[in-house]
Amino acid sequence: MKDVQDFLKNFQKEMNWDIKGNNYQESRSSMLNNYMLLTTEVGEVAEEFRSIFNNTTKLAEDNNISEEEAFKLAKNINKEKIGKELSDCIAYIIKFANYLEIDLDESFYNKMYEVKMRRNKDAG
Numbered sequence: 001m002k003d004v005q006d007f008l009k010n011f012q013k014e015m016n017w018d019i020k021g022n023n024y025q026e027s028r029s030s031m032l033n034n035y036m037l038l039t040t041e042v043g044e045v046a047e048e049f050r051s052i053f054n055n056t057t058k059l060a061e062d063n064n065i066s067e068e069e070a071f072k073l074a075k076n077i078n079k080e081k082i083g084k085e086l087s088d089c090i091a092y093i094i095k096f097a098n099y100l101e102i103d104l105d106e107s108f109y110n111k112m113y114e115v116k117m118r119r120n121k122d123a124g
């Protein structure tokens, strides 16, 4: 993940898309704006999921195939677009991590370990 964080740090600077702010109010405004952009991208993932479901119904009806078969085809049809929307989400998430100087490798694996331990505790 460090590679992606480094790539995006440079990319966002180059595109002038990094979180700005010389003072608290400017930083707050830029963070909130970027947060809204992230939630917009999450919505776009939902739109792609809806598209999969709509395509599943249409493919099943038009080709007289099972829903399961149509679902497989629909997932494949929408795969590239969903990949793009998930990438948009990741870009904003990493932008926040970079702004806050969070090492996502460390944070991610620590959090997954924490979740695993919590789940095991619940199961036991």
Ligand SMILES: [Mg+2]
Residues within 6 Å of the ligand: 041, 044, 084, 085, 088
């Ligand atoms: Mg998008």
